[in-house]
Amino acid sequence: MDGPGLVRRVVGGVLAVAVCGALSGFSGGAERVASARDRPAVPEAPAVVRRVSAPAGGTVSWGRRVLAGVGAPGVVGPAGMGHPVRETVIKKKDPCARAKCVALTFDDGPMGSTGRLLGILAGRRVRATFFLVGQNVVKDPETVRRESAAGHEIANHSYTHADLGRLPEGKAVEEVTRTQDAIRLASGVTPVLLRPPYGSTDKRLASIARRMGLAQILWTVDPLDWSDRDTDAVERRVMKSVRPGSVVLMHDIHATTVAAVPRIIDRLAARGYTFVTVTELFGGDLEPGGKYVRREP
Numbered sequence: 001m002d003g004p005g006l007v008r009r010v011v012g013g014v015l016a017v018a019v020c021g022a023l024s025g026f027s028g029g030a031e032r033v034a035s036a037r038d039r040p041a042v043p044e045a046p047a048v049v050r051r052v053s054a055p056a057g058g059t060v061s062w063g064r065r066v067l068a069g070v071g072a073p074g075v076v077g078p079a080g081m082g083h084p085v086r087e088t089v090i091k092k093k094d095p096c097a098r099a100k101c102v103a104l105t106f107d108d109g110p111m112g113s114t115g116r117l118l119g120i121l122a123g124r125r126v127r128a129t130f131f132l133v134g135q136n137v138v139k140d141p142e143t144v145r146r147e148s149a150a151g152h153e154i155a156n157h158s159y160t161h162a163d164l165g166r167l168p169e170g171k172a173v174e175e176v177t178r179t180q181d182a183i184r185l186a187s188g189v190t191p192v193l194l195r196p197p198y199g200s201t202d203k204r205l206a207s208i209a210r211r212m213g214l215a216q217i218l219w220t221v222d223p224l225d226w227s228d229r230d231t232d233a234v235e236r237r238v239m240k241s242v243r244p245g246s247v248v249l250m251h252d253i254h255a256t257t258v259a260a261v262p263r264i265i266d267r268l269a270a271r272g273y274t275f276v277t278v279t280e281l282f283g284g285d286l287e288p289g290g291k292y293v294r295r296e297p
């Protein structure tokens with residue numbers, strides 16, 4: 001653990017980059033050591049960390065893992081060693097390694113205004129993520145099927161919009177399980193994402209989510225669309241706060257929010273954003289039980 005730090009202190013920057021480059025294949029280890037231990041003592045350490053994290057448009061770092069050499073020509077090993085295959089797979093899964101991405105997410109549906117939103121998204125060829133309430137899914141399975149068929153990601157938002165972090169464990173499991181079943185029955189899809197209502201989660205819910213194969217998705221941008229139901233305010237708040245890698249929280253159950261969506265999409269598209277599902281935003285690197293609020297740059 002002390003090896004790279006010691007070398008860096010004695011020999012300085014250039015050799016240290018080479019050492020860290022050699023170590024970058026070890027999941028998060030090299031980066032963690034460099035940032036946690038060496039930054040206070042060695043001023044140039046942050047530059048080294050950046051080189052470790054992103055050489056030549058290659059390595060990407062987010063979530064728990066550091067993927068070394070992704071997509072960087074010249075770091076791929078010879079055929080037969082498995083590297084080209086790994087590179088191809090990750091490239092396909094991770095459009096946001098280079099593009100400026102945002103994930104629009106819509107909670108609490110389906111409801112009457114969801115159909116209109118689906119038309120807006122289809123007209124602009126934008127895909128989004130819907131966090132569905134199970135008891136609404138069973139009332140309108142056809143809309144859920146349409147969401148999925150249109151390429152949107154559909155995900156779990158509990159059965160009764162319950163505060164999962166405060167429920168007894170058995171009840172929380174039931175809320176999540178019934179919603180998984182309802183969505184599967186409506187669409188054939190088994191969700192891999194859970195958004196706890198109110199963002200209410202704890203270690204116990206993380207453990208439940210892990211056992212059920214669900215990553216917990218919170219959000220980066222919250223325009224509080226439910227509070228004043230003001231279309232202009234929703235648009236303004238989203239545009240003010242959104243950044244590359246953001247997860248934007250909205251509610252398709254409010255017509256005032258749905259009315260803001262075309263404006264938001266058109267303005268974000270003009271700024272060069274690509275619209276992706278939550279799973280795409282994180283390059284497929286979401287761990288069950290993990291909690292995510294944005295993709296780190």
Ligand code: NI
Pocket residue numbers: 107108157161197198
């Ligand atoms: Ni909700």
